[in-house]
Amino acid sequence: MFSFTSTGGKIDSSINRGIVPYIFRQGVQNYHSIGSLLPIKGTEPKFFQLYIYDTENEISYRQKCFGEKDQSISIDSDIIEDIKLMSDSNNVLVRSYKMRGLLHSHICLFMNSDNKLPTVKFIDPIISVEIQDIIEDPKLYSFVNEFMIHGPCGAENMNCPCMVDKKCSKSFPKQFCNHSSVDQNDFSLSRRRNDGHFVEKSGVRYPSMVRLTFHLPNQQQIVYGEDDDIDYVLDKPSVAASKFTSWMECNVIDSEARELTYVEFHTKFVWILNGRFWKRRKVGKAIGRIHSGSPNLGEAYFLMILLNKVKGPTSFDEIRAVNGETHSSFRDACYALGLLDGDKEYIDVIKEATHSGYGFYLRFLFATLLMCNSMSKPEVIWENTWEYLADGILYNQRQRFKSPELSLGGDELKNLTLFKIEQNLL
Template identity: 35%
Template sequence: MLWNFKRGLPHAHILLTLVKLLTPADVDNFISAELPNKDTDPQAFQIVSKTMIHGPCGEANPYSPCFVGGECSKKYPKNFNTETLIDINGFANYRRRNDGRNATVRRQEIDNRWVVPYNRALLLKYNSHINVELCARTKDEVRQYLDCRYISAPEACWRVFEFDLQAQRPSVESLQFHLPNEQTVIFSDRDDLPTVLSMPGISTTMFTAWMMANNEFQDARLLKYVEFPTAWVWKAEEKIWDRRKRGRRIGRLYYAYPSSGERYYLRMLLNIVRGPLSFEDIQTVNGFLCPDFRSACNSLGLLEDDNEWHEALQEASIWASPHQLRHLFVSILTSCQVTNPL
């Protein structure tokens, strides 16, 4: 017997070995896939209608989880069968007579084709969904449920009461950044571009608002961009940084690939620059305005110089052919971190 909790509810898969059911009549004595008679067996009819009806799915409910690729993954509705048939592999096609019995389930009229196989005695005893099948093969079924994840009763209760399953402490503020006038602007195909560009606050981003805060507050200039969320809170709706009054949060810059050019070097500078008032301040080193962010990184010694590549070419020129020298030169440019390709 294997017990597990499915979606936080008690759930069991049980394999019972009984006297072999050799004939269709034997199967019908234990398993039914039809609606009980509403007049002579009203209690069983009510339980089956409430707990043992699949779906309905298909046209009645195309959004049902079992409805995949235009058909029911559980193969409902089944075909009508005048009697139970057992194939050569031992699988049973249960009796589902077209006897006119029907019920209304989830505002849909259903018949015997939608009934999940059950045992009447078990339903009357437990008044619960209990699917009973004639088992022809167990190997795949056992592997399927042994490979799944079982959760304990305390975790099931935790999920039922919808408590938080995980938490992150301290919380992290993802910090966006961009090159001058290259901020992200979201608009639809129907929007007029001049109107979009003239919208108030279109040029204000988390990144530019950080520099605006540096202009306005002297103490804000003491912090690097990644340190800013520790003392300030970003209010997205108002597009402003406000002083933090409670809680703790750390900042993390979005990643930039080395191949992204100036954006990569801007990110490198943001990890060391404190309190810039503008983009020009970020690329200013020792009072000198560098022509671009890469030059600023080079002036700060953040990039290796190209002396090793010069020496490699100088050494190779002694013995290498012109073809080999050209090949080495191109390999250095394409595969190595060259500061000044020109």
């Protein structure tokens, strides 16, 4: 009733009869038979076909697996439905098989160099991993909602099969990405814009985390093609109205917005990409996260620190203002607010980076701080952050030695973490 395959064996009913155990007879070599995606014409679906074929009548098909041959057997449809819902929510294989019911294909194309797509300008209109607009395409939205959404996992469901060392092994939730790109490990990152669309799975809305971009005055990123006229590009409204500067403009006209920091802002407002403006959030919930940075970034790093503290600024000058005095730099403003006392800022930046970075990135960040020679007491920072810096070390050792039950003492974990940091310094 809930099997994926047939072992090809048969029950021998000629020996034992009645209530004694069945005799299972198997000859020669055993194989698992999955079969076609669809049942043969004139036959009922069975095995994994039950997970993808005619799902509106799925319960009745499962009942027929036993009850059709022996009318004396009564199968409770409520129990079948409960088991089905449990499997759909928690069994990775079930979710994978159900995805196979969607019409799709995996095709590898080798294109002539004249017809390749060399820039994001050509790739983005074709390839993306975005939630559909429920109004424009409700059918596709429902397909994505039912079959293509991962989880929920993380804090909402620590028992999800993807969870390893209290983290999603599939790296969900994914960060937003305005344009297709390649990450530091040469993996492709498809366009995943924050356009306000969301789905809800088991009471959890996606997306749940929003990556907040920021920039120094007149240093916002501009995307353009190699053949675009530079004057035309600079005259685009999107150049002057970045997501970050539009936040400050919203603070000018909305009193509620002025009560929020940039990180808190996304809980009440949503960015409308097409119109390039912020509006009050009516549905859904999002958590804003500013991507972490290194002190090597200079003023941008100190601006990042201030954006976690300052509420409702209407200009860059107001971000630098402390007790009525506008400081000449974001660094000076941080000092005036007491945010750079001792090595506190370095401890805070490492802890903040844990929200969006993995252990290898945190260790690289710590090595960078050491090379900058800007920390007055590195040993104090180490003692306050080593558990964050050790993220992933235990998992890697378990994978290396193929020992899921491997455990490490505190000193062993520290030494391995320091060894990894030392490798970044060489």
